[in-house]
Amino acid sequence: MTAGVVIVGGGVAGVSTAAALRAGGYTAEVTLVDAGEFPYDRPPLSKDYLAGRATLTEIALQRPEWYDEHKVRLINRRTVSALRPGTGQVELSDGTTVTADRVVLATGGHALRPPIPGADSDRVHVLRTASDADALRARLRPGARVLVVGAGLIGAEVASTAISLGCEVHVVDPIAPPLAAALGDDIATWLHAQHAAAGIRTEQTGVTALRTDPGRIRVDFASNDDSHDFDLAVLGVGMVPDTTLAQAVRLDTDRGVLVDAARVTSNPSVLAVGDSARVRRDGRPLPRVEHWEAAQRDGQIAAATILGTAPPASSAAWFWTDRHGLHVEAVATMSDAETVIVRGELGTPPFSAFGLVGDRVVAAVAVGDSVAVRAARRLIDREIAVDPSRLGDSSVDLKKLVRG
Ligand SMILES: Cc1cc2nc3c(=O)[nH]c(=O)nc-3n(C[C@H](O)[C@H](O)[C@H](O)COP(=O)(O)OP(=O)(O)OC[C@H]3O[C@@H](n4cnc5c(N)ncnc54)[C@H](O)[C@@H]3O)c2cc1C
Structure with a gap:
């Protein structure tokens, strides 16, 4: 029997780690420590929650009963103040300790206040x-x-x-x-x-x-x-990843806690996920990703590492944003494309744009058209060759193009 896992941080990355551990059959203790009242979702903070259309309870990441049902010990309103890798101990802000043989850092970050005079003022x-x-x-x-x-x-x-x-x-x-x-x-x-x-x-x-x-x-x-x-x-000028705990125990950091593809840090007993983590490939840190789905997926990858199972299949990065009643989704990065094919009329939603290199889709954007984005993701993930004229023809069913 192992001593279990402590997850530091109850954002989407931390909660997804806990959920994926239990879904994968992990039977030892799972402890989730979070500074807040309960784990809640962040995207609504600039949308429905800010507008007063949703309450904190309505944006909870899980129902209150979920934690007991999944035997996840939620320690809220406290923080992890220190890691003691090697001893298996994690210290909490109330002076208590939790024992674990793996720690998952899911600490997210804080909003950047740039060094502009007055940026720290109350207004x-x-x-x-x-x-x-x-x-x-x-x-x-x-x-x-x-x-x-x-x-x-x-x-x-x-x-x-x-x-x-x-x-x-x-x-x-x-x-x-x-x-x-x-x-x-x-x-x-x-x-x-x-x-x-x-x-x-x-x-x-x-x-x-x-x-x-x-x-x-x-x-x-x-x-x-x-x-x-x-x-x-x-x-709204960016965020700073929270690497405090990692730096205190001298894990490798570089504007993020550096991890390998399995989300393991420079200490094999500590993993890191979500906005605070930065993947290093072939010794070089990749740009950090600060999107909801990437954080959720990171948790699933870390859980697979702990379980010793295969990680979820990789997929092109995706994010969404909502403004002025428009729902915008993007897959991968349009600046990587050599040509752009517009489906529908740019500026008249729903419409979408596909970025291509040769006959392969490498990125896409859609406004009010989630179907186009889902299709683009499959075209990218499966590297399916497309006929650009059919891609741009709204009368051609995208599902047909996905089938190849
Ligand atoms: C206002 C806003 C709107 C967004 N909208 C979108 C969107 O529309 N689409 C999209 O794709 N993405 C969006 N994002 C980004 C997305 O929400 C983040 O990528 C995601 O929340 C990252 O999750 P995380 O779990 O890594 O970090 P976080 O959500 O930051 O969670 C980290 C948690 O760790 C806790 N913590 C930190 N240190 C400790 C410690 N020592 N002990 C205990 N707990 C600790 C923190 O209190 C926090 O609860 C938005 C983000 C914000 C802030």
């Missing part, structure tokens, strides 16, 4: 946790002047939610158009333009200073010398 918000969302929502009152810094995924979603709540919204980003690498220039440009169509002011610039005055925040932009007044600012 400057970030969004990573439910309490971040609560603090932000309290200020998103009709008429509130909101500056959103960063128009990638979270910034764009916050802007969309804020305008739907009646705020006056201004979005700045020095990159034009945001998300071009993932979505391709044309769709990224069209998507960014949806902010203006919804009544949001957009500007291609960066922020150089944020000064809090009583009742307002004065913001300096890189593009002009004037100061601009807002009631609050929201930074």
Whole structure:
């Protein structure tokens, strides 16, 4: 009998590790430690939860009974304060210890506050946790002047939610158009333009200073010398992976806890998954992935490693984002494509775009068309050759193309 597994962090990566261990027949103790009240999902924090359309209970990753039903010991409102690899002990913030022979680090990260003067002020918000969302929502009152810094995924979603709540919204980003690498220039440009169509002011610039005055925040932009007044600012400029525990025990880290393909760190008894982990292939760290499905899959891979079973089949990376009533999904990276085939009419949802190299699909984006994205993923995963003219013909059933 083994001493079991301790999973540090109850985000989607940690909960998925626990679920996959039990689904795979793991019988020893599974302990899940999380700082929060209970494990909840993060994508709704910038969407329905922020808009007040969903409660924390409604965005729980599992029902409360799930943990007992699956014999997962949930230790909430506490953190793991230290690892003691070699002794099998994990120390908790309340001074107690848990014994385990494998530890899975699923610690996620925190929202980046860049070193801009004033970025740490009370009127400057970030969004990573439910309490971040609560603090932000309290200020998103009709008429509130909101500056959103960063128009990638979270910034764009916050802007969309804020305008739907009646705020006056201004979005700045020095990159034009945001998300071009993932979505391709044309769709990224069209998507960014949806902010203006919804009544949001957009500007291609960066922020150089944020000064809090009583009742307002004065913001300096890189593009002009004037100061601009807002009631609050929201930074959507990226996240910082939490590598604290790993660094304390000298695991290999490099802007993420470095892991091999099996999600094992430089210490064989410690694994790492999700947003805090970074896969190293042939000695070189790959770009870190910060998407929901990748974190979920990481948990399944770590569980397979612990169980000694085959990992889930690999699949092209996928993410979604929702804004202004549009549901956007992307597979792989459009900037890898040599040619782009549009199915439907770009700008009139539902439509999709497939990125090709030769006769192989390498990436895809769809707006309101999940079927196209699912088909693209199969075409990529199975390396199926396609006829571009049939791919772009909306009357041709994509399922037929997937069958080859
Ligand atoms: C606002 C927002 C919207 C998003 N929207 C989308 C989207 O639309 N589509 C998409 O694909 N992805 C989206 N994402 C990204 C996706 O949610 C993340 O990739 C995913 O949550 C990563 O999961 P994780 O388990 O690795 O980390 P996290 O979800 O960050 O979970 C880590 C957990 O570990 C806990 N923890 C950390 N240290 C300790 C410790 N020492 N002891 C105990 N617990 C600890 C933390 O409290 C936290 O609960 C969004 C993210 C955010 C923040």
